[in-house]
Amino acid sequence: MPEPSFLGIDKSHWDFVNSFANWLSAAGTLAAVVVSLWLAGNTSRPKAKLSAGVRLIVERGVDVAPEYLVLSVVNVGQTAFRVIWIGWRVRSPKKRFAMQLFDASLSSSLPANLEPNHEAYWFVPLAEGAKKWRSEFAGKMLMPHWCWTSRSLRFLARTSTGHVFVGRVDPELVSELRAECRSLSHANPEA
DSSP states (O other): OOEETTTTEEEHHHHOOOOOOHHHHHHHHHHHHHHHHHHHHHHHHHOOEEEEEEEOOTTTTTTOOOOOEEEEEEEOSSSSSEEEEEEEEEEEOOOOEEOOOOOOTTSSSEEEOOOOOOOEEEEEETTTTOOHHHHHHHIIIIOHHHHHHHHTTTEEEEEETEEEEEEEHHHHHHHHHHHHHHHHHHHHEEE
């Protein structure tokens, strides 16, 4: 008696083709496990969006709006975290760090507990009567190689678990700091 066939393929060939189903099923299961572990790891990691730039604080009845350096951290992840300090980093020619002080009466406190979708702000006064932040920062953090250090300038926020968030600085603020560095280098040609 001839071997049964379907679509012109005999039983032994169908058994061979069907043996791949087990392999494909095992590969699909392995892929599902890998994706689920990756998703579980990604949702538990803290995520934040940082910004650093100069802003005007507009009040009703005040003719001149004061300028502030405004630093912000937004929790964009699903995990709460605690910011314990904020500061700056430059990388070239060598790595340097600075912690940032701020006006406590206007700002969020440190440490700052940030639940998902919450934000913390810190305000640094830039008014003429206040200590001139731009010139102090440019002179101490960016000089003497300000062309390179201004390109690598980043705003940092460190959490209590050791995670450091890094954010870019607004281009307008970088331009203002570069202009301040130019004037400092013209005032002191050896720098």
